[in-house]
Amino acid sequence: MATFIKPRVPRGMRDILPEQMIRRQYVIDVIRDVFEEFGFEPLQTPAMELSEVLTGKYGPDAEKLIYQAGHTGGKEDISLRYDLSVPLCRVIAMYPQLPKPFKRYQIDPVWRAERPQKGRYRQFFQCDADTVGSDSMLADAENVNLIYQVLSRLGFKQFEISVNDRKLITGIGQFSGVPTAQLGGLYRSIDKLDKIGLDGVTAELRENEIPEDVIKKLLTLLQIEGDSTTVLNEMQEQLEDLEIAREGTAELKELIGYLTTLGVPEECYKVNVAMVRGLEYYTGPIYETVVEEPKIGSITGGGRYDELIGSFSKQSFPATGTSFGIERIIDVMEEFDMFPSTVGKTVTQVLMTVFDDELMKESLKLATQLRQGGIRTEVYFRPARLSAQMKYADAKGIPYAVILGSDELAAGNAAVRDLASREQENVPLDKVVERIKHLINTSEGRQTF
RNA sequence: GUGGAUGUAGCUCAGGGGUAGAGCGCCUGACUGUGGAUCAGGAGGCCGUGGGUUCAAUCCCCAUCAUCCACCCCA
Structure with missing residues (x-):
């Protein structure tokens, strides 16, 4: 009797069957339409990169999740891409003749060897739009506008894009006077504010042996409430001695000014000084969209990364971009039955x-x-x-x-x-x-x- | 990476030391040119995988793999 191989797929990866693929294509079509509406051009890069291209970009924790992709007898050390931003930077450095600002979008799978969970897969699609070669806050505002456009067209009614600035975070770090070595932990605790509240953050800071007076100082910052302008003004006042913080608030004010002009409704975004984001390469404004129901984490994320291209070439370029997570967006849309009735089970008519x-x-x-x-x-x-x-x-x-x-x-x-x-x-x-x-x-x- | 729960029919799940059941779905017929209803019949399971205990394991024990949840991190 023949013995069969048990049919299965690698952990955290799955097949997308036709019925589901039709929904996926609908979401991708909406995203692509918005991207092209703003003048972003399509780009595709290889699924694998030389390992040296990927290492040292994401931080040590993230780097452990990169898949090695060598083959027997292979002479190159290659890995599956972890995101689409680093490959983009490689492209920019490799083709200096591309006119700047360079706006591209890419919709492709990436791989991360994480432990799978709901909304977390080891292979998933990222839909990225990035602008390279402009330090204008308008480019960042455009990113936020993209998120607003895509989510509203997909039928999301209530969502809040959290906006912050890495410079402001650095300012908060300096303000606290915490030594650099402890800063990472500090930021991580602050980032949990929305999840565990002020008391939770306080408790966690104490556990990390942050001095009481520092905690007190930080709490005065984190307690600031109100609309984006109010928060920024207050932050500016509190941190006025720190140049880096002044830069951060100035950037965000400019960004928000553009958002208003562009007609992005105020209730769709909010300055959240406690939002940090893990990837190491961010240098300026950062943004993410978290959905509360279902508990699935963030469905978009992005920010400015002005230094990253500099690791590939003498000539560096400012860059900023945002990323949409298709599978999480679909998970939410399925949970709330958000697909229009025009999206059927089959393409056949x-x-x-x-x-x-x-x-x-x-x-x-x-x-x-x-x-x-x-x-x-x-x-x-x-x-x-x-x-x-x-x-x-x-x-x-x-x-x-x-x-x-x-x-x-x-x-x-x-x-x-x-x-x-x-x-x-x-x-x-x-x-x-x-x-x-x-x-x-x-x-x-x-x-x- | 850490901790926890769960793996039994295509799906959702019940059961329990002597090789298994329900509902839904599926197939066939009543219906020789019209699908979702009804009735009748039927197919389909090495009870996740490997090992141990036992006369005997789907059930008990161990390991392993997968899924889910929380943490971590993130799309």
Whole structure:
């Protein structure tokens, strides 16, 4: 007896079956449309990079999660990419002739050897838009605008884009007077403010042996509440002696000024001085969108990274960008049933039935006409009982069936059946395409997309 | 990486030391040109994998793998 290999996929990775793939493509289409609307150009880079390109960019914790991708006898030390930003920087350094500012988007998988959880996979898609070669806060404002546009078009009603600035964080660090070695832990504790509250942060700071007077100082900063402008003004006042903090608040004020002009509603973003973000390469404004329900973490993240390209070339460029997490966005949309009814289970719009061998020829002719008319049409592959063919259409969620039997053919007709309403009508053969088109256009919810 | 829970039919799950059940789904028929209803019948499981204890293991013990949850981190 033959022994079989148990069919399975690597941990944290999965197959995306057609029904789910259709939803995915819908989300990707929306994102791509927005990106291109803002003038971002498509870019693709290899799934693997030389390991030296990736190391030393993300910080030691993240670096452990990079997949090694060498093969037996391979001479190169290569790894699967961890994100799309570092490969972009490599591209910028490699092709100096690209006109600046360079705006590109990339929608591709990345790999991280994390322990999987809901909304956390080892292979997942990032959808990145980045602007290289401009230090204008308008570029950063555009990133936030992208997030706003994409999420509202996907039907997200309530979301809040947290905005902060690495310079402001550095200022807070200096303000606290905590030695550099402890700074990482300090930031990490502060970052949890939204999750564990002031008391929780206080407790954690004490555990990390941060002196009481420092904790007190920090709490006065973290307690600042109000709209973005108020928070920034207060921060500016509290940290006015620190140049780096002044720069941070100035940047954010400029950014918010642009957001207002661009028409991004105020309730969609908020300055959150406690939001830190882990990746080491950020240098200026940073932003992320966290959804509370379901508990899935952040669905977007990004920021300015003016130094990163400098690690590949003498000539450095300021850069900023943002990233969308498709699988988390889809997880949220599925949880709340946010897909429009126009996103169906199948791409097929019409099932062309086949009665018998004689009529097969007529069915194929009609199918060809439908396809030429731009209607996605599937033909049943062999004559079968009509009930079987209907059942197939129903199981696949195909919205319409065209039935061509000897009775219809004799009258020069075909029957056009709406599977959902079970209504059926005879239509002259040369009007079938037109009729189906009309049905598709008028009955939203039964077409695919 | 740390801690915890769970792996039994396609799906959701029950059961329990003597090689297994429900609901839903699926297939067939009643229905020779019309799918979601009804009725009748049927298929489908080395009870995650490997080892141990036992006369005997799906059940007890150990290991391992996978999934989920929390932490960590992040999309």
